[in-house]
Amino acid sequence: MTRPAKDFFAPLAVGAPAPLREIPARPSRAIHFFDPGNEKMAAKIPDMVGTVDVLLGNLEDAVKAENKEKSRQGLVEIGRATANLGSTAGPTQFWTRVNSLDSPWGLDDLVTLVTEIGDKLDVIMVPKVQGAEDIHYVDRLLAQLEAKAGLERPILVHAILETARGVANIEEICAASPRMQGLSLGPADLAADRRMKTTRVGGGHPGYLVRQDPTRDDLGVPQYDAERTSYQQDLWHYTIARMVDACAMHGIYPYYGPFGDIKDTVACEDQFRNAFLLGCVGAWSLHPVQIKIAHQVFSPSVEDVAHARRVIAAMGDGTGAVMIDGKMEDDASVKQCQVMVALADELAAIDPDLKALYDGIDA
Numbered sequence: 001m002t003r004p005a006k007d008f009f010a011p012l013a014v015g016a017p018a019p020l021r022e023i024p025a026r027p028s029r030a031i032h033f034f035d036p037g038n039e040k041m042a043a044k045i046p047d048m049v050g051t052v053d054v055l056l057g058n059l060e061d062a063v064k065a066e067n068k069e070k071s072r073q074g075l076v077e078i079g080r081a082t083a084n085l086g087s088t089a090g091p092t093q094f095w096t097r098v099n100s101l102d103s104p105w106g107l108d109d110l111v112t113l114v115t116e117i118g119d120k121l122d123v124i125m126v127p128k129v130q131g132a133e134d135i136h137y138v139d140r141l142l143a144q145l146e147a148k149a150g151l152e153r154p155i156l157v158h159a160i161l162e163t164a165r166g167v168a169n170i171e172e173i174c175a176a177s178p179r180m181q182g183l184s185l186g187p188a189d190l191a192a193d194r195r196m197k198t199t200r201v202g203g204g205h206p207g208y209l210v211r212q213d214p215t216r217d218d219l220g221v222p223q224y225d226a227e228r229t230s231y232q233q234d235l236w237h238y239t240i241a242r243m244v245d246a247c248a249m250h251g252i253y254p255y256y257g258p259f260g261d262i263k264d265t266v267a268c269e270d271q272f273r274n275a276f277l278l279g280c281v282g283a284w285s286l287h288p289v290q291i292k293i294a295h296q297v298f299s300p301s302v303e304d305v306a307h308a309r310r311v312i313a314a315m316g317d318g319t320g321a322v323m324i325d326g327k328m329e330d331d332a333s334v335k336q337c338q339v340m341v342a343l344a345d346e347l348a349a350i351d352p353d354l355k356a357l358y359d360g361i362d363a
């Protein structure tokens, strides 16, 4: 059961910082994953600060069991040594994905990271969240650890949807704590848990398609063997749409997760763009090549920002209807335009290139 309204924003431990009343809309177009125990990747992190919205030290899947402690310790060292990373220090946020709550490492991950580098960490991503009970557990534990570490700012929590139960409980997960920052799709684990017959990490599938009806001959007989167009469909549409609604309802943020076919940058861009259009604010980057794709896709285009500003200017107080370029604009379309412009303003505040582009529209 969720706490009553009067207690919802009370700290869960004596001395813990007060929960935030509103989750800040910090740009997080790309959440870039790295293994802090991998020397080559770790060496690249200091230079990546300022080039990507979020750097996430991954401790869970993709880190071998025998390296779990090394990766955890590596993350502590990166957190301590890297300038301008995390908290309110600079434009690049510092996140981690801890091991799952039922694993032998999840507890030590949380205890070590919050007490050692909790002042740097913005968000902790919790994998395989099944229901509100998982968030309640993490919520209380984080409050205890924050109090112990003397933190002045609460660490936020991000849940990955990777099980059918997690998806079924999506609304209660979002509502479970004022720490909830957002949700990501975990397509690989989710596919396995749902018994989907795929073997991929995100993306589409050539077998999941809709085919054009057969043409008919002059007598009206269907020509089943004639050429027909087929369109590949999006396996993840349902889940992403559920995530977007649940997050919007709770004032938190939805993200597409990983796209595992690193070499297929075109399909990666398509998948990210679908998520952007549906309402997601970002996606994961597993390889440096995906950062640019996510930053570009999750930033409104100059054309969209220009159009949105025109509509807002033409709509005055935001009521009524006007014609712009042959299209009707009214109270509802101006609200969409306001979403676009607000995002452009947030991004321009941290990205000088985008600022120059968006400023150039009015010049």
Ligand SMILES: CC(C)(COP(=O)(O)OP(=O)(O)OC[C@H]1O[C@@H](n2cnc3c(N)ncnc32)[C@H](O)[C@@H]1OP(=O)(O)O)[C@@H](O)C(=O)NCCC(=O)NCCSC(=O)C[C@](C)(O)C(=O)O
Pocket: 032, 033, 034, 035, 040, 041, 044, 058, 061, 062, 160, 162, 185, 186, 187, 188, 189, 190, 201, 202, 257, 258, 262, 285, 286, 287, 288
């Ligand atoms: C895909 C891999 C194996 C290709 O790694 P590679 O070494 O073959 O790639 P490369 O192109 O040869 O690498 C070139 C250089 O970039 C470096 N590099 C390469 N990647 C990175 C990186 N991320 N960050 C920083 N540096 C990176 C790499 O070390 C190398 O450095 P070098 O030039 O000095 O030799 C590698 O990129 C990698 O391990 N990426 C992270 C994978 C990961 O985090 N997976 C877990 C998230 S997805 C997931 O868990 C699923 C989910 C949600 O749970 C669910 O759906 O259920």
Ligand SMILES: [Mg+2]
Pocket: 061, 127, 162, 186, 188, 189
């Ligand atoms: Mg997973």
